[in-house]
Amino acid sequence: MEIKILAFGIIANIIGKSEYTIENIYQTDELRKYLEDLYPRLKNLKYAIAVNLVVSSENFDLTNGATVALLPPFSGG
């Protein structure tokens, strides 16, 4: 069980990389906790999680090979 993590904007700065894989994380809530333990600065940041391009504010099951993107507030335009 492996998922691909994509980090954007300030989250890529905080994590120190923009693309990597992690193993044995099965839900988005679990992923948030895992990341916030590793990178406490994420706790003070509002960010969305997109799983295979779909953003959901609810807890979401992760499947093997899923692409999970960490999205800080958008600032295009």
Added chain:
Amino acid sequence: MEIKILAFGIIANIIGKSEYTIENIYQTDELRKYLEDLYPRLKNLKYAIAVNLVVSSENFDLTNGATVALLPPFSGG
């Protein structure tokens, strides 16, 4: 006592000229009546009268040398 008449758009078509002078008309209401008697098609047309660039919907005194413009509905843009 002389005033200058400027006619625009469809009113220039109806009157057949766009600039001329008339005498002895002292108020805008009187001017409307005078013109509508001469050119009955004006009766079915909504038009504004500007005296020296100022439009008023009320009856307006005309002074010697005034420029009086006959303005059918605008269609710029």
Added chain:
Amino acid sequence: MSEKKIKKIFIEGAISPSFIADAISKHSTKKDIGAHSIFLGQVRNDVINDKVVKAIDYTAYHEMALEKFHEIRESAFEKYSLTCLHIYHSLGRIVTGEISLFVFTSSMHRKDATEACSYLVNRIKEEVPIWGKEIFEDESYIWKQNRP
């Protein structure tokens, strides 16, 4: 002509895309601008009583129109927080597909530029003494009527 600074508004013939590009370019030195809003009026090939419009011939009561443009302009600067504001209107014959009105507003944040642009277009259509004569393909014509 009054003492007020009356800007050049009328353009003989159509407003070209390159004229619009030049107007945009000139704002690259104004670095406090964050948003531009542009409205362009283009001549349509409307069908009226089975005849197709091929051009509009614009005339204006010049002196009064310039005063009105000035008044509308001042009022927009009062109502909205604008950096810049430009208005150009064509006179003469503009064929279908060509541009006859160009309204251009700029501001720090988008709300002012956007709302001011709509405000200006509405007031221009309603209050400025300009008339469009719609010319059909057989050279007959009808005087244009703006929608409310």
Added chain:
Amino acid sequence: MSEKKIKKIFIEGAISPSFIADAISKHSTKKDIGAHSIFLGQVRNDVINDKVVKAIDYTAYHEMALEKFHEIRESAFEKYSLTCLHIYHSLGRIVTGEISLFVFTSSMHRKDATEACSYLVNRIKEEVPIWGKEIFEDESYIWKQNRP
């Protein structure tokens, strides 16, 4: 990439006035268009904690952004009666005074083009995964935050 027709949206570097002029020109053959509405986002030299912004570096989550642009585009066509709709957004470093967003709507009558243009700009700013990094004169930076 999905089966849906995804239009080219992203432009590497600033959007030039001549690119905008070309986009306008292409519409002169569409003779049922009466109104164009254009929004341009220009990079401002904001002052943040006494430092002056000299550029914005834009990055995007490409794949998701293109899907979002597509969804927003379809929704605008459903809500408004539009003839055309174009969106372009810059990626990479855009210096102050340059243009990074170009939204262009066209319709028969002005209300549709104008309202659709504002609708699109609002949704793009809120929903499309693009991030701006504001670069100061000393090359330090801060992540941009859009106003609500």
